Amino acid sequence: MKGKKIACVTASLLLLSSLAPLSGCGSEEEILLRVYSWEEYIDEGGEDSYSYDPVENPDAPSMIEDFEAWYEATYETPIRVEYSTFGTNEDLYNQLKLGNKYDLVCPSEYMIMKLAAEGMLQPLSEEFFDENNELNYYVNNVSPFIADVFENGSMTVGEETHSWSEYAAGYMWGTTGLIYNPQIDGIADDLDEYGWSILLQNKYKKQATTKDNVRDTYFVGLAILFRDELMNLDRNAPDYNEKVTEIMNRTDEKTVSAVYEILLDMKRNIFGFETDTGKSDMVKGTICLNFAWAGDAVYAMDLAEEENDMKLNFYIPKESANLYFDGWVMPKGANTQAAEAFINFMSIPENAVRNMDFIGYSSVIAGEEVFDYVVETYSAEDSDETAVEYDLSYFFGEGAVINAPSEQLNRQLYAQYPPQETMKRCAVMDYYGEDDARINELWTHIKGESLDAWAIIVICVTVIAIVGGVLLMKFGGKIDFFRKKPKKGYELVKQENIR
Amino acid sequence: MNKKALAIKCLKAFFIGLILLLLYAPILLLAVYSFVDTDTIGMWGEFSFTHYIKLLGDSVILKMISNTLLLAFLAALLSTVLGTMGALGIYYSKRRTKAALSGASQIPIINAEIVTALALAITFVVIGLGKSYFTLLIGHMIICTPFVVLSVMPKLKQMDNSLYEAALDLGASPFKALFGVVLPQIIPGVISGFMLAITLSLDDYIVTSYTKPSTFNTISTYVYNATMKGNAHTAEVLSSFWALTTILFIVILGVTLAANLTGGKKKERTK
Numbered sequence: 026m027k028g029k030k031i032a033c034v035t036a037s038l039l040l041l042s043s044l045a046p047l048s049g050c051g052s053e054e055e056i057l058l059r060v061y062s063w064e065e066y067i068d069e070g071g072e073d074s075y076s077y078d079p080v081e082n083p084d085a086p087s088m089i090e091d092f093e094a095w096y097e098a099t100y101e102t103p104i105r106v107e108y109s110t111f112g113t114n115e116d117l118y119n120q121l122k123l124g125n126k127y128d129l130v131c132p133s134e135y136m137i138m139k140l141a142a143e144g145m146l147q148p149l150s151e152e153f154f155d156e157n158n159e160l161n162y163y164v165n166n167v168s169p170f171i172a173d174v175f176e177n178g179s180m181t182v183g184e185e186t187h188s189w190s191e192y193a194a195g196y197m198w199g200t201t202g203l204i205y206n207p208q209i210d211g212i213a214d215d216l217d218e219y220g221w222s223i224l225l226q227n228k229y230k231k232q233a234t235t236k237d238n239v240r241d242t243y244f245v246g247l248a249i250l251f252r253d254e255l256m257n258l259d260r261n262a263p264d265y266n267e268k269v270t271e272i273m274n275r276t277d278e279k280t281v282s283a284v285y286e287i288l289l290d291m292k293r294n295i296f297g298f299e300t301d302t303g304k305s306d307m308v309k310g311t312i313c314l315n316f317a318w319a320g321d322a323v324y325a326m327d328l329a330e331e332e333n334d335m336k337l338n339f340y341i342p343k344e345s346a347n348l349y350f351d352g353w354v355m356p357k358g359a360n361t362q363a364a365e366a367f368i369n370f371m372s373i374p375e376n377a378v379r380n381m382d383f384i385g386y387s388s389v390i391a392g393e394e395v396f397d398y399v400v401e402t403y404s405a406e407d408s409d410e411t412a413v414e415y416d417l418s419y420f421f422g423e424g425a426v427i428n429a430p431s432e433q434l435n436r437q438l439y440a441q442y443p444p445q446e447t448m449k450r451c452a453v454m455d456y457y458g459e460d461d462a463r464i465n466e467l468w469t470h471i472k473g474e475s476l477d478a479w480a481i482i483v484i485c486v487t488v489i490a491i492v493g494g495v496l497l498m499k500f501g502g503k504i505d506f507f508r509k510k511p512k513k514g515y516e517l518v519k520q521e522n523i524r
Numbered sequence: 525m526n527k528k529a530l531a532i533k534c535l536k537a538f539f540i541g542l543i544l545l546l547l548y549a550p551i552l553l554l555a556v557y558s559f560v561d562t563d564t565i566g567m568w569g570e571f572s573f574t575h576y577i578k579l580l581g582d583s584v585i586l587k588m589i590s591n592t593l594l595l596a597f598l599a600a601l602l603s604t605v606l607g608t609m610g611a612l613g614i615y616y617s618k619r620r621t622k623a624a625l626s627g628a629s630q631i632p633i634i635n636a637e638i639v640t641a642l643a644l645a646i647t648f649v650v651i652g653l654g655k656s657y658f659t660l661l662i663g664h665m666i667i668c669t670p671f672v673v674l675s676v677m678p679k680l681k682q683m684d685n686s687l688y689e690a691a692l693d694l695g696a697s698p699f700k701a702l703f704g705v706v707l708p709q710i711i712p713g714v715i716s717g718f719m720l721a722i723t724l725s726l727d728d729y730i731v732t733s734y735t736k737p738s739t740f741n742t743i744s745t746y747v748y749n750a751t752m753k754g755n756a757h758t759a760e761v762l763s764s765f766w767a768l769t770t771i772l773f774i775v776i777l778g779v780t781l782a783a784n785l786t787g788g789k790k791k792e793r794t795k
Contacts, residue, residue, distance in 0.1 A: 061738065064749035065757045069584075073757060109738035112749035116733070124649045125738060301751045305564040324755055332567045385755045 056104040058363045061117065062131040063351070064110040066197075068376075068383040075382035088379065092370045096363070099160065104363060121145060121356055128359040129367055131351050135240065137193050138180040138456035140354065146182070147355045148191050153365045163194050163372040168391035168420045170448070171195050174348070178453060189352075194368045195389035197380075198350035199319030200443060200451050201241060202341040204303075204326070206313040207435075213338075220256075220342035221248040223314065224291050233314035234306060235291070237298035239468035241316065241347070244454055245291070246284035247273055248344045255344040260449065269345050270452040276460035285467050292471060308333050318349070319440045320386035326437055327385075338435040341447050348451035350389065387441045396421045403438045405430040419445040551773050558766035563759040578764040585761060589768065592726060592742040599664035600721035606665065607672025607721075608714050612706070614673070615680040626677070633670045640666065641734040648735065655737045663735035664725045671724060672717035679713030743768075 068074050070087035077085040086094075089106045096104045111117045114136040121127070121140070132140065140146050154164050175190035182192075203223070205212050215223055224233050224245065235242055248255065251272050258268055292298075296312050303315040304325040310333075317325065322339045329337045353368045355361060370376060374392025381388045381398070388395060396417075405412035405428050415429040420442060429438055443451075457464050557565050561572035579585060614625045632640055644666065648659050683706065691701040707714075729744040736745065747765070750758035 059738075063753045064746065065755060065761075066753070069757070107739050110741075110749050112752035120738070123645050123734075125655065127738075301754050304754070305566060308564050309566040311566075321754065324759075327756070328564065328759075332562050332564055332569065383757065 054103065056102055056360065056363050057107060058104055058129070058360060058367060059107045059109070059127045060129045060131075060367065061109050061111060061120070061125075061127040064112065066110070066131065066351075066384055067108070067371075068379040073383065075379045088371070088376065091376075092367060095370055096366055100366070106367075126358065127356055129353055129355055129364040131196055131353055133351050134178075134189075134349055134453055135456040137189065137352055137354050140356070141180050141182045141187070141192055142456065142458065144183055145356055146192050147357050147359055147361065148187075149194065149355070150361050150365060153194075153368075160366075160369060162369040162374075163390075166372050166374055166377075166390045166392040167195065168389055169422065170420045171198060171350070171389040171391075174350075174453065180455070193352040193354045194372075195350050195352045196371065197320070197384065197386040198348070198389050199387055199441075200341055200448075201244070201316065201318055201347040201349070202322065202339055202440065204307055204315045204317045204322050204337050204339055206307065206310065207336065207338045209313045212313065213340075216340050216342070220252065220344045221245050222252060224316075225249065225287075225294055227294070229314055230294050231296045232312050233295045233316075234297055234299045234303045234312055235295060235316040236303075237300050239464060240454060242288060242298070242471070243284060243464055243467070244273065244347050245316065246288045247275065247280070248342065248346075249287050249291075250280065250283050251275075252344055255450075266449055266452070269450055273345055273347075273452040274455050276457050276464060278463065281460075281463050281467055285470065288467075288471050298472075304328060307337060308335070310335075319443075320384065322440045323437045324385050326440070336432075336436075339437075339440040340435070341439075341443055341451070343450070346447075346451045348448070348453050391421045396425055399438075399442065400427055403427060403429050403433055416444065417442055419448065551769060554766040555770040555773060557763075558770045563756075563763045575764045575767040578760060579767045582761070582764070585764060588741050588743055588746055591740060592744075595660065595664065595742060596722050596725040599661055599668055599725040600718050602661070603665045603668035603721050604672050604714060604718040607669045607717055608676050608710075610669065611673045611676035611680060611710075612702075615677065626673075629673050630670050632666055633674070637667070637728075637730045641731045644731065645734040655735060657737060657740065660732065660736045660740065663731045664728065667728060667731055668721035668724050671720045672714075675717040675720060676710055676713040679710040683709045 068076075068088040070085045070090065071077065072085075074085040074087075076082055089108050093104055093106060096102070111120065114132050117130060117132050118136060118139070121130070137146075152158070153161060155161055156164055159165070172190070175193065175195060176188055178189040179186050180189060180192075181187075203216065203221075205216065207213060215226065215228070219226060223229060224235065235245060255269065255272060258265055262268075296306075299306070303312075303317065304321060305328075306312045307315045307325055308329045315325070317339070319339070326337045326339065329335045353364075353371075355364050371380065372390050374390055374394035377388040377390035377392065377395050378398045381395070399417070399421075403415075409430055411431045412428050413431050413434065415427045415433070415438060417425045417427060427438070433439060553565065558575050559571055559573070560569045561574045562569040610629060614622055614629065617625060641663070644659075644663050645655075648655065653659055687709070688701055688705050691705045692698065696704065727744060729748055732742055733745050733748070736742070741749075743765070747762065750762060754762075
C-alpha cells in the first residue's frame, strides 16, 4: 500500500514538473526573440568555446546569453531568446508553412529565394543599412566580396525583382569541392585533367561519394555536361562569372534529361550517396574522393590528421563550383528591431570569430579580428622556407596577405578562403522556381533506379518460389505426383470408404 | 538416434546464436567503440572514458535524455490507461460496434506515420492549439494507444468472464468487480502494453518533429538535426550516444536476465 502511494506521488510530481515549462512567465516588458537555425550553428559556450579560459572565463557563456546581456545593456530592455534548431531547409519551410512563428531564421540561399518568392519574408529596415550608426555592425564589417554577391543577386518577390541584400544578411558561406586522398597515385593530376568528371572515371570506381541531396548532385551533373563550354570561357573577361552563373542555372527540359543520363552513369561509378558518412569514410580510407562543402571539408581534414595521422586535400574543380551561404532573414510579422540587433551582435568581429571557431565554417564578416584569427590559425612558422604569400585582399580588403605554409594551398586555408582566382568560377545556384518539379522528378528517378538486372532476377525467382511453395502446400495433396505412394503390398484407401 | 538428436540440438543452438549475433552486432560495435577515444567508428584509438564523461557532464545532453525518458514514461502511462479502457470498452460492446471500434482503433498502426504526423500538425494548427508539450504528448499517445489495445485484447479474450459475473452476483459494485476481478486477470497484457508504449515513444522521430514545441529536443530529433549539418561538436555529442546505447543495453540486459531467472525459479517451485 505504501509503495502505491509513493508511486502515485512520484507520478503526479513528474506530471507537474513536465507541465512547468508551459506556464513559464516573464515580466510583461520582456521582449521575446524567436531564432530558428541549424543545429550547433552558434557558439554554445562552455569548454569548447573560443572565449573559454580556465582562469579568466571558466564558465564561458553561450552567444545567446551574451546577446541577452548585451541587448539589455545597450537598449535598456530585457530580452529573452528562444533558440531552436532544424535539420534541413525543407524542415524549416514546413514549420513556417505550418504556422510556427519566428523572428529570425537562417536558411540557405535557395530557400531564402523560395521564401521570398512566396512572399513570406519581411525586408530589412532602412536603419539596418545606416553606416553611420556604430551599432550597425553588419554593414560596417561584412566582407566587400559578400556584400557584392548580395547586392548583385536578384530574386523575385511577388511581381517585382529585388536584390538579396534587401531581405537577407549573410552568416556563413563556402564553396563545394572534392576532398581527396593525395597518397593515391596520380590523383592530383587526374583532378586537374578531369575536374568533376573524375567521378565518372573507371579508375575511381566505387572510390567516391557525393551528397545525398538533389541540388548538390544536380550541380555536379551540370558541370560535367557543360564541361567544354565552361572550360572554353575566357577567364579574364569581366562577365566571366555571369556566364558561369548562367550555365550553372540551366534547368530546361533538354538539359535536365541530359544531366539525368550523366548522373545515372555517375551513380553506377561512385560508392554511393551520403549525408554524413563521407567524412569518416575518407578518414578510414574506404574511399578516396568525397564531394564536400568547404566547412565539412575543413573538419574532415582536421579529423584525418587527428585520428589517423593522415593528410587529406581539398580541390575546387576548374569548371565551376557552387558558392553557397546561410543567411538571416525575417519571416513576416517578425520583431524587426530585436532581430536586426541579433544579426548585428553576431556580426561584431569578435563574435564572428567565436562562431567560426565553434562551427568550423567561414563567416561573411571581415573585420580586423577575423583576419587576425585566420592569420593566427594558418600562418607559417618563420623557419618555413617554402611558405607562400596567400592573397586574401578580395575578402578582407587591401593588404590582407597571409604568409602560409605551401601545403595550405590545397588544404584548410584553401577550403575556407579560396583565392580570388578560384572564386571567379564559383556560381550561386538559384531556387529552381517552376522547374523545381522537373528536377525533383529527375532525383526520384536517379534514386529509384537502383536495381541491377541480376537483383531483379533474384527477386522474381524468390517470389515465384514462395508463391509456388504456398500453392503446393495448399493444393499439393490433390495432385497425384506429390502424393505419397503407398508401400508395396498396401493400398491407399479413400477417407469416405473407411466410414 | 541419439547422435542425430544431438546434431539437431547443436544446429539449433548455432542457428539461434547466429541470429542473435546478427541482431546485436551493431550494438556490440557501439559498445566497444564507446570505450575508445575516437569520434569515428572504424578508427582505432586508445582506451578511454571520454564518451561517458561527455555524456554525463554535458547539461544539454542530460536535458535531452531526461526529456526523452520523461516524455516516454508519461506518454506510456497515459496511453496505457486510455488503451486499457478502450480495450475494455471494445470487448464489452455489441458485436457490430465491436468490429467497427476495434478496426478504427487500429488505424494509426496501419497508417503511415508521416501521414499521422502531418494530419496531427495540421489539426493542431487549425484548432489553434499551436505546438506545446501538450500537443507532443497527444501525438505520442496516438501512436502508443493502439498497441496497448492490441496487447490487452487477447488477455480479455482469454479471461474467464464468469468470474466477473460471479463477483457482480455476490454483490460487488461494477467498479469493484472491474478492479478486483477483471484487472488482475488482464494485468500481464496491460504491462506488456505499457512496455511496448515506452519503446514506441522512445524511438519516435516523425510524430515528435511535427508536434513538438520548437525549443524542445528529444534524442531522436537532435540526432536527426545534427547529422544533417555536422561539425566537430555534433560528432562529439553523437559519439557520446554510443555510451548511452551501451548503458541502456546493459541495463535492459540486466533487467531481462533478472526477470528470466526469477521467473524460472517460480516455475520450479510450482513443479
